Amino acid sequence: MSTENQSTGPQVEELHTSDPERIHALAHPLRLKLIDLIQDRGEVTASEAAEHLGQTVANCSFHLRVLEKAGFVERAEPRGREKPWRSSSKRRRLEPDLESRASVLALTELVGVTLTHIGARFTDYVREHLPKDDPAWRELTLLDQASVWVTAEEAEQIAERIVEATAPFRERRYDPSLRPEGARIVRLTSILHPDPPQPAE
Numbered sequence: 001m002s003t004e005n006q007s008t009g010p011q012v013e014e015l016h017t018s019d020p021e022r023i024h025a026l027a028h029p030l031r032l033k034l035i036d037l038i039q040d041r042g043e044v045t046a047s048e049a050a051e052h053l054g055q056t057v058a059n060c061s062f063h064l065r066v067l068e069k070a071g072f073v074e075r076a077e078p079r080g081r082e083k084p085w086r087s088s089s090k091r092r093r094l095e096p097d098l099e100s101r102a103s104v105l106a107l108t109e110l111v112g113v114t115l116t117h118i119g120a121r122f123t124d125y126v127r128e129h130l131p132k133d134d135p136a137w138r139e140l141t142l143l144d145q146a147s148v149w150v151t152a153e154e155a156e157q158i159a160e161r162i163v164e165a166t167a168p169f170r171e172r173r174y175d176p177s178l179r180p181e182g183a184r185i186v187r188l189t190s191i192l193h194p195d196p197p198q199p200a201e
Contacts, residue, residue, distance in 0.1 A: 015071060015089035018097035020106035025070035026094070027110040030055065031063050032117045035072065035087075039173075040185060043076040043086040118189050137184070155192065162190050 037044055046061040064085050067073040076086040097103040172178045
């Protein structure tokens with residue numbers, strides 16, 4: 001399970017962990033919203049997060065500190081008296097340690113919370129914004145599902161092509177000057193998994 005971030009400033013390229021405590025720290029609805037906000041804006045203060053998310057500053061500060069302890073966010077350069085937060089890495093890769101039941105369960109929990117978060121965000125757009133959005137954007141809004149018979153090697157090719165499709169646009173996350181007029185954040189979620197093996201007939 002991997003995601004990419006927009007934050008500016010010095011960061012490690014990739015954060016890779018199977019630690020159940022660190023994975024569990026991310027499995028919280030508000031913390032996922034905070035991570036989204038930091039990815040979208042590069043850095044935010046607790047006050048900015050609270051205003052955007054409809055939370056108290058104290059609550060956002062608490063959850064940001066939990067994310068900091070788990071290694072997902074860090075302090076950015078101060079802006080006068082303001083103390084913003086940014087992502088600690090450009091990319092996160094969270095993989096279960098298959099020999100650790102706790103690690104597997106933590107990632108399972110994170111998957112569930114993440115899918116609920118993504119579904120709520122998509123549902124909100126469809127319900128509240130799609131009817132009045134620009135027709136060009138309405139026509140591009142998509143919910144698609146496919147089941148295909150492929151080998152493991154072919155499934156790997158599908159995964160690689162999904163990554164390649166977004167590759168030309170990735171630098172726009174870090175450099176606003178690369179974003180053309182009219183560009184907006186577009187959410188793309190990829191889920192790829194095989195069905196359980198079927199018993200031989």
